[in-house]
Amino acid sequence: MKHLRSIGELGKEGLERLLESTAQMAEINRRPIPKVPALRGKTVVSLFFEDSTRTRLSFETAAKRLSAETMTFSVSTSSVNKGESLRDTVETISDMGVHAFVVRHKSAGVPWQISQWTSASIINAGDGAHQHPTQAIVDCYTVREALGLTALNGLRVSIVGDIKHSRVARSNVAAFTLLGAHVTLVAPPTLLPANIETWPVKVAHSLDDVMPSTDVLYMLRLQSERMDQGLIPHLGEYSNRFGLTETRAQKLQDSAVVMHPGPMNRGVEMHIDPADLPNSLIHKQVANGVSARMAVLFDVLARGGELNSLQEESV
Amino acid sequence: MNREIKVASGKAVMSGPDVSRAISRIAHEIVERNQGAHNVVLVGLQRGGTWIADQLAERIAQIEPGLNVPNGSLDVSMHRDDIGLRPIVPGAISDIPFDINGAVVVLVDDVLYTGRTVRAALEGLNNFGRPRSVQLAVIVDRGHRELPIRPDFVGKNIPTQINDEVEVSVDGVVITAVQS
Numbered sequence: 001m002k003h004l005r006s007i008g009e010l011g012k013e014g015l016e017r018l019l020e021s022t023a024q025m026a027e028i029n030r031r032p033i034p035k036v037p038a039l040r041g042k043t044v045v046s047l048f049f050e051d052s053t054r055t056r057l058s059f060e061t062a063a064k065r066l067s068a069e070t071m072t073f074s075v076s077t078s079s080v081n082k083g084e085s086l087r088d089t090v091e092t093i094s095d096m097g098v099h100a101f102v103v104r105h106k107s108a109g110v111p112w113q114i115s116q117w118t119s120a121s122i123i124n125a126g127d128g129a130h131q132h133p134t135q136a137i138v139d140c141y142t143v144r145e146a147l148g149l150t151a152l153n154g155l156r157v158s159i160v161g162d163i164k165h166s167r168v169a170r171s172n173v174a175a176f177t178l179l180g181a182h183v184t185l186v187a188p189p190t191l192l193p194a195n196i197e198t199w200p201v202k203v204a205h206s207l208d209d210v211m212p213s214t215d216v217l218y219m220l221r222l223q224s225e226r227m228d229q230g231l232i233p234h235l236g237e238y239s240n241r242f243g244l245t246e247t248r249a250q251k252l253q254d255s256a257v258v259m260h261p262g263p264m265n266r267g268v269e270m271h272i273d274p275a276d277l278p279n280s281l282i283h284k285q286v287a288n289g290v291s292a293r294m295a296v297l298f299d300v301l302a303r304g305g306e307l308n309s310l311q312e313e314s315v
Numbered sequence: 316m317n318r319e320i321k322v323a324s325g326k327a328v329m330s331g332p333d334v335s336r337a338i339s340r341i342a343h344e345i346v347e348r349n350q351g352a353h354n355v356v357l358v359g360l361q362r363g364g365t366w367i368a369d370q371l372a373e374r375i376a377q378i379e380p381g382l383n384v385p386n387g388s389l390d391v392s393m394h395r396d397d398i399g400l401r402p403i404v405p406g407a408i409s410d411i412p413f414d415i416n417g418a419v420v421v422l423v424d425d426v427l428y429t430g431r432t433v434r435a436a437l438e439g440l441n442n443f444g445r446p447r448s449v450q451l452a453v454i455v456d457r458g459h460r461e462l463p464i465r466p467d468f469v470g471k472n473i474p475t476q477i478n479d480e481v482e483v484s485v486d487g488v489v490i491t492a493v494q495s
Binding site (some may be wrong): 017020021023024027028031032033034035036037038039066298299301302303 | 402407
């Protein structure tokens with residue numbers, strides 16, 4: 001694939017290829033020296049117009065473990081502050097000889113727009129409330145690994161919280177559905193998007209009701225930085241009804257797992273310390289983030305050109 | 316796009332029993348060369364070499380009773396020198412659950428051709444440790460080397476055309492001529 005911008009664009013076959021490749025990368029990360037020369041000579045730039053800890057660092061670690069060069073762009077110290085436009089910024093960096101852009105931006109669609117201005121590959125690391133495909137790959141891989149499954153047919157995934165602003169929810173609904181899981185969204189009506197009936201999901205408004213019939217409980221972060229329209233009457237009320245408390249956690253089946261894409265709002269959606277949850281996959285999600293992003297970078301940057309004589313050279 | 320056409324059916328150059336006998340002989344040679352193989356570990360190259368490494372481990376256990384040679388596998392797709400020149404072939408997962416520092420590593424593959432896979436394997440092995448020495452066992456050496464690499468243990472030397480396809484399995488070795 002040339003770009004990774006959304007799960008829909010990736011498709012089921014692509015998603016499964018990347019999950020398989022993630023397992024291969026995870027083995028490299030377990031080696032005494034976790035570094036391979038696969039992407040020598042390639043340059044990856046992370047272009048983050050929004051804050052990030054784990055996505056950005058895991059992409060940079062992933063690129064380094066594959067021996068690619070990395071460049072980091074941060075808005076606060078760039079010429080964006082002098083009024084340089086997005087297009088000029090991208091074209092300038094592109095001129096330096098870059099093979100892939102890892103892009104995060106507050107506006108949906110930016111990765112598609114950028115791919116018209118450069119011949120480099122575009123990897124979406126989050127565009128507004130639209131898509132965050134690498135997070136979904138990490139999450140699907142983590143679930144498959146933890147439950148020892150290859151197909152997720154019939155698995156009941158409940159995604160809880162601020163669906164409206166969540167690109168993680170959009171990518172995860174698409175990815176889990178492609179793999180055969182049944183997704184239920186749990187949120188107050190004000191935190192659901194307008195066209196929710198067109199999504200391939202069930203909707204619930206009570207977390208207590210769905211807890212016993214959940215295999216994967218996926219808690220989302222309440223995005224207070226995007227919360228300026230009075231969507232929830234009171235943080236405490238939201239937290240009471242949709243937060244994961246110790247009492248509520250006991251309603252989960254013993255086999256159920258808990259996930260969170262981070263960063264966590266302790267005391268808002270997470271009352272319980274994840275360390276106290278027996279089946280928390282939250283740390284696994286971070287650890288697997290590097291492997292999944294290695295798989296994505298390799299898939300995007302190591303593509304062969306046209307079929308040529310080398311293809312049949314098997315030995 | 317050039318489509319390659321297989322011409323006629325393949326020619327069998329080794330039978331199943333031939334392959335089995337070759338593996339037995341190589342097992343003996345590994346034990347002989349390494350004075351009993353106590354420091355030897357086997358690493359089969361994914362995917363064609365792993366079943367051969369499994370069989371070698373079994374035979375060595377028969378030759379030297381009580382000796383269980385550690386047996387792992389290595390995928391070299393991330394170390395190849397032709398990444399980006401050809402479509403991505405899904406790799407397999409390496410599994411070397413033992414320490415190779417100071418060990419005599421015998422790399423095992425089905426066919427030795429250009430030598431590029433072995434070069435990649437030597438590099439990949441470095442990520443796991445520093446072996447005392449590395450030896451190479453293959454069932455078929457088909458020639459056409461592009462690098463200064465030679466095998467230590469060979470099932471059979473089989474001259475081939477550069478376009479031939481060589482397939483090794485428990486049922487024998489088959490060469491198929493391919494014309495582009």
